Amino acid sequence: MNEQQKKKTSKFLSYVLRHHPELINLNLDENGWADVAELITKSKRDSYEDFTFEELDEIVQTNEKKRFAFNEDKTRIRASQGHSIDINLALIPQQPPEFLYHGTAENNIKSILENGIEKRNRQHVHLSQDKETATNVGMRHGKPIILTIKTQAMFEDGIEFYFSDNQVWLTDFVDKKYIAE
Template sequence: MKYEELSKEVSYALRHAPWEYELEMDEEGWVSIEQLLSALNTEGKFGNITRNDLAVMIDKSEKKRHEIKAGKIRAMYGHSIPMHIVKEEKIPPDKLYHGTARRFIESIKKNGLLPMSRQYVHLSADIDTAKKVGLRRDKSPCILEIDSKRAYEDGVAFYHGNEKVWLADIIPPCYVRKL
């Protein structure tokens, strides 16, 4: 089983295009595993996928992107669908990080961190993770430090993604510092 490819397709379905797979999604992003399996197995690209394959896919991944509970599965972050996915608000650590491309810095300094095509701004719990995120877009990425303590105290909401990924609506530029 090509678990990495399966994970990419499941992410695509759950983050960006549930309608292509005829999935009914609730406001927290959960869909029935049965529906997902039926769509994937009709497509047939991965052979016959079972519930256990989805569990192994999550287990084998170096990042916790999906979770399974009570017969349902959801993506933990990354959504771009028009329907708003409600995330659990959480008190952030004092500092968070964001890895990005050098070419975006001027605009971020001016406008702050914006969700762009996703529903939330994605932040990293540590510098190493932020660096990996930034490397997707630039071979020499910039690491931004977010004063999440002060932002939170000033009323900026933060949400739970996974243990490494934090989410926020917008981070105004006054809380962003280039390292």
């Protein structure tokens, strides 16, 4: 599978596993896990994507953002985070570092500084451990702006944080008062 095909299949997997499993009539359990054989069969059946288990394994193992995870015996797969559908990732609340970063596009800044960072159609707000990752996130939608978030202060105020399998910090909302100047 060449890089272009891997990228195309990865985008398809994100779409199906994070947002629209009904596209291929895929069954996800309450924690977002899907049967690997069912995913492969239903993807081929409706001519959406045609990939083997080996190619799927390669995508899971080589995706630099670690968007997907297998269970221990690789019979089930799920998206690591970023869902717009209601699932329970069974994440355990954790204490974040003093600061985390949020990458966004310049055209979102006015709204964020007025209203805070909202999860919108996602289950969580995503925060990065470093500015480089936040910059890459922000670049997807225009000129990137990196915001420093006072996460220790949030935590001390009782706000919960989770750390996903693919190294992304998650929370429900970032009030504007926690955005560093």
